Amino acid sequence: MGKLAREVSIIGVGMTGFGKHPDKTIKDLAREAAWAAIDDSGVDPRRIQTIYCGNSVEGLLSGQEDVRGQVVMRDAGLAGRPVVNTPNACASSSTALREAWLAIASGLYDIALAVGFEKLFVGDTAKTTRALATCTDVEVEGNLGVFFPGMYAMEAKRYMYETGCTKEQIAKVTVKNHRNGCLNPHAQIRHEVTVEQVLNAKMIADPITLYMCSPIGDGGAAAILCAKEIAHRFRSDPIHVAAIGMASGAYQDIAIDRKTPTSTEMAAEESFEISGVGPEDVDLAEIHSAFSPAEYTFFEELGFCARGEAPQFLEEGKTEISGSIPINTSGGLESKGHPVGATGLAMVHEVVIQLRGQAGARQVSNPRVGLVHNGGGLIGGDNAVMCVHILKR
Amino acid sequence: MELNTAETMEPNMTSKPKKIAEGLFHLPAGNPAEGYLIGARCAKCGLVVFPRRVVCPGCLDRESMEETALSKHGTLYSFSVNQVAPDGFTAPYITGKVDLPEKVRIFAVITGCEATEDALSIGMDMQMVFEAVGRDAAGNELIGYAFRPAEQH
Ligand SMILES: [Zn+2]
Numbered sequence: 001m002g003k004l005a006r007e008v009s010i011i012g013v014g015m016t017g018f019g020k021h022p023d024k025t026i027k028d029l030a031r032e033a034a035w036a037a038i039d040d041s042g043v044d045p046r047r048i049q050t051i052y053c054g055n056s057v058e059g060l061l062s063g064q065e066d067v068r069g070q071v072v073m074r075d076a077g078l079a080g081r082p083v084v085n086t087p088n089a090c091a092s093s094s095t096a097l098r099e100a101w102l103a104i105a106s107g108l109y110d111i112a113l114a115v116g117f118e119k120l121f122v123g124d125t126a127k128t129t130r131a132l133a134t135c136t137d138v139e140v141e142g143n144l145g146v147f148f149p150g151m152y153a154m155e156a157k158r159y160m161y162e163t164g165c166t167k168e169q170i171a172k173v174t175v176k177n178h179r180n181g182c183l184n185p186h187a188q189i190r191h192e193v194t195v196e197q198v199l200n201a202k203m204i205a206d207p208i209t210l211y212m213c214s215p216i217g218d219g220g221a222a223a224i225l226c227a228k229e230i231a232h233r234f235r236s237d238p239i240h241v242a243a244i245g246m247a248s249g250a251y252q253d254i255a256i257d258r259k260t261p262t263s264t265e266m267a268a269e270e271s272f273e274i275s276g277v278g279p280e281d282v283d284l285a286e287i288h289s290a291f292s293p294a295e296y297t298f299f300e301e302l303g304f305c306a307r308g309e310a311p312q313f314l315e316e317g318k319t320e321i322s323g324s325i326p327i328n329t330s331g332g333l334e335s336k337g338h339p340v341g342a343t344g345l346a347m348v349h350e351v352v353i354q355l356r357g358q359a360g361a362r363q364v365s366n367p368r369v370g371l372v373h374n375g376g377g378l379i380g381g382d383n384a385v386m387c388v389h390i391l392k393r
Numbered sequence: 394m395e396l397n398t399a400e401t402m403e404p405n406m407t408s409k410p411k412k413i414a415e416g417l418f419h420l421p422a423g424n425p426a427e428g429y430l431i432g433a434r435c436a437k438c439g440l441v442v443f444p445r446r447v448v449c450p451g452c453l454d455r456e457s458m459e460e461t462a463l464s465k466h467g468t469l470y471s472f473s474v475n476q477v478a479p480d481g482f483t484a485p486y487i488t489g490k491v492d493l494p495e496k497v498r499i500f501a502v503i504t505g506c507e508a509t510e511d512a513l514s515i516g517m518d519m520q521m522v523f524e525a526v527g528r529d530a531a532g533n534e535l536i537g538y539a540f541r542p543a544e545q546h
Pocket residue numbers: 435436437438439440449450451452453454457
């Protein structure tokens with residue numbers, strides 16, 4: 001890897017509540033998130049020099065296929081600057097964050113805005129499902145009955161077969177994340193569930209029941225980034241972007257006996273190399289639990305434990321808010337919600353406020369290093385996009 | 394090996410059956426038993442891929458990929474009994490991943506058994522078939538590849 005020309009900080013974060021917003025468009029969601037981040041940063045918005053906008057499927061839902069970022073920024077009053085659109089499935093806004101980080105790290109810009117927004121409630125669930133199903137190779141998997149819960153169910157079933165993990169242990173992820181989500185005012189689903197309720201809920205694709213699935217939702221999330229050397233002019237507690245690792249899948253289905261690393265393993269390796277920290281240094285993480293069993297497999301691929309050990313970590317309380325490596329303190333995608341284009345920056349929002357000590361009832365004790373793992377799309381047995389951000393106080 | 398991929402469907406099938414996709418499989422008219430998935434094998438490094446590609450993802454050679462007929466038997470890597478169905482499918486339906494001897498993992502619909510958890514188990518022998526796997530928006534049957542539990546002898 002090369003070396004960054006300079007370091008970058010996050011000085012502002014903002015997000016809308018996640019959930020059903022029938023009275024709001026993508027313009028409203030993006031504007032509210034962007035201005036919340038601006039207010040949080042203390043930056044004069046006239047000083048924002050460049051903007052990155054992450055959105056996944058608005059084009060298929062409303063017809064606004066192109067210049068989505070420019071359209072929402074016009075409404076937000078932030079026209080004129082370069083706007084780069086970063087549609088990348090469920091990792092669209094993590095991609096926006098990465099581009100903002102690189103733009104400042106290059107030395108070209110001092111202050112950037114990254115924003116993610118998604119409106120999935122359009123009064124037609126089948127239409128939304130069809131749009132989300134394009135986050136694959138539509139020519140291959142897309143025509144063959146690809147169904148995202150089913151794709152995760154296959155991996156979960158294989159994981160259970162290989163490691164002995166039980167359905168009850170998977171349900172415990174759902175229980176933990178819903179409990180955390182109850183403490184998050186931005187979360188879409190704020191009620192606790194029991195293992196029995198999770199297991200007895202409507203079966204979607206065994207072992208995945210309804211409560212283990214991230215819900216359809218609307219939302220926006222944003223961050224203001226600036227060069228580290230000027231960050232203290234705006235806030236006394238800037239959060240350092242120590243690294244963003246990114247990978248696309250190697251699509252290991254093409255050669256299943258070669259020990260090809262997964263996109264999570266590749267992105268994590270890159271982020272650890274750039275930042276100089278390892279999994280043992282991480283104090284909390286947001287993991288892409290679009291479906292609960294994935295929290296275990298991604299936790300292991302991130303290097304927090306060996307394969308097959310994640311359920312034991314959870315059962316020992318290590319991934320609880322009070323544990324040694326709290327996971328998904330925000331409620332995870334199952335409880336906080338998953339308006340896909342906003343998800344990555346909402347995960348960043350959680351880690352930033354945790355590192356600042358502003359997470360209230362779900363505050364982790366004195367964290368210094370946080371990790372965000374945000375993936376998108378599925379092609380050939382792996383995520384199409386994977387981002388791993390490492391943030392430091 | 395040079396394969397003929399231009400083909401026609403059986404003329405007497407109902408409601409204008411169409412192929413789910415072009416270029417993924419060869420299906421001779423009137424003789425689905427002779428059908429096969431079209432993969433590519435690298436003459437330099439031996440890697441086999443599906444769907445076929447021009448560039449070998451193993452050694453990056455651009456001239457070495459040759460079309461190959463993939464095996465029609467494999468073992469079940471995993472499966473999912475889906476209780477909710479996307480457009481064109483009817484719940485419950487099964488999808489699975491089957492590992493072929495060429496070390497290629499194929500995602501496909503699973504047929505030929507009840508859509509229950511007990512009907513399948515990881516590691517079992519599977520056999521590829523061609524049949525209607527779904528419908529397009531106009532209601533036309535879509536013919537594609539599927540796997541079913543192999544006949545036990
Ligand atoms: Zn090769």
